[in-house]
Amino acid sequence: MAGVTNAAFRALCREQGGGLYVSEMITTRGLAERNPKTLAMIRFQPGETPRSVQLYGVDPDVVGKAVRIIAEEGLADHVDLNFGCPVPKVTRRGGGSALPYKRPLLRRILRAAVAGAGTLPVTMKMRKGIDDDHLTYLDAGRIAVQEGLSAIALHGRTAVQHYGGTADWDAIARLKEAVPEIPVLGNGDIWSAEDAIRMTRRTGCDGVVVGRGCLGRPWLFRDLDNAFRGRAERARPSLGEVGATMARHAELLVECFGSETHGVLDFRKHVGWYLKGFEVGAGLRRDLATAGSLDELRDHLARLPSGQPWPGEAADGPRGKSGVRERVHLPDGWLDDPGDAEISRDAELDTSGG
Structure with a gap:
């Protein structure tokens, strides 16, 4: 999460429990061009392991170069590709949650990332699609398997939903059925350890991804650790x-x-x-x-x-961004042809952070 999952917050969460703690969104252009701000954001504390970097990019060549830098210079142990971001400055360039609509372009990006990563695992996070009329998650999941990704995370919302409404956990179950070859992680509306257990039981997913649920609640990871180990203990701080x-x-x-x-x-x-x-x-x-x-x-x-x-239920539930958008900001003609793999010259953001 931009502006949240920096080294400080990751350290605070890691003290609470096990898990994979991912960096803020890093632009592949910023990394490939060695932008000072971007390089400063790839900052891990001594002993932080595994080191996980989340990348955003729309140009296969730039993505491949950025991932190769990470692998060859030992900057991280894992690369996660962000195809879930719904913010206008990302989607209007064809990135984030807009990109999987262009299936050939998605394939080229994933192929370039896996080739650049060497032995590093590459995963991706995505949404269901742009809206209910333009769902992409099943196709994107199959492409991810074919191109050698290690896991997929699905946020059970479309881009137009932004962070409003209710996450569609049934979509996570459908993706799990469609791509049994690799782990599928579920994301959306996990505000407590009990939510995570319900999601895994309902969908059959292999794990969960927590976003807004940890805002102001780093001890959620202690609860998750306990819950998945079958322990009843929960954090209820004064x-x-x-x-x-x-x-x-x-x-x-x-x-x-x-x-x-x-x-x-x-x-x-x-x-x-x-x-x-x-x-x-x-x-x-x-x-x-x-x-x-x-x-x-x-x-x-x-x-x-x-x-x-601890105030109980009054402390639970949504925190952070919420609300449904009227539309998704997309490049002109973006929805005309899902088979088009062309990208504009200004599609790559040069500043990291989402």
């Missing part, structure tokens, strides 16, 4: 424990960015996610979300009623 996690998160961001101002400013967007469901006055919430230094943030965190227990 507000004091949540406050301590918030402070640690901010400190890790400062360390990650090498700047107290940058780290504290970046932390501001996390405040509302951490506090969802708790009874915290508007004034204190505002103070926490406008703190300008670690000391100021710690002072405000000390004002939280630390003994307040």
Whole structure:
């Protein structure tokens, strides 16, 4: 998730439980051209393993070059290709969740990525399609198998759904049936460990991918670890424990960015996610979300009623982006011919982060 899954947040989540923690979305053009911002985002903490990089690209040659750089220079242990991003600045160039509609282009990109990766595993994340009239996930899954991908993750929404409505878990089951050769991971509406267990039982998927469900909830991975091991224990932190996690998160961001101002400013967007469901006055919430230094943030965190227990259902459910879009922004004529593999010269973004 752009602006969220940096090295600091990955470290915080990894402390909670096992799993594969993927970087923010990195543009293949930015990596191939060695853009300083992009190179800085491929930043892993000492001991972070496996190192997983998520790439976005639309030009097979550029994608292949970027993946080859990762493999030959030992920058990561796993490459994940993003064909699920629904944001307009990506789809209007034919990237993200728009791209699988062009089946030959998808095939060329996957082939180039696998060839460039050498022994590194390559996976992909995708959506059901552009909308209900332009579903692509079954074709894309079969192409992924044919081109040698190691696994596929399906977000059970179309691009036009964005993050609204309800994820279609039945589509995940259909994909699992269609491509039994490789693992299929399910994504969408996993807000708790119980959601993950329900998804795997209902769909037969081999694992789950968590996105918005971990916003302000890094301990979700501890719950997932326990649930998949058959243990009943679940994290139910008090507000004091949540406050301590918030402070640690901010400190890790400062360390990650090498700047107290940058780290504290970046932390501001996390405040509302951490506090969802708790009874915290508007004034204190505002103070926490406008703190300008670690000391100021710690002072405000000390004002939280630390003994307040976990609020239960009030803390569950959607966080982050939501809502359905009226339409998906696409290049002119994009839907005219799914067999067209041409790309525009300005299709590749040069700035990472989604």
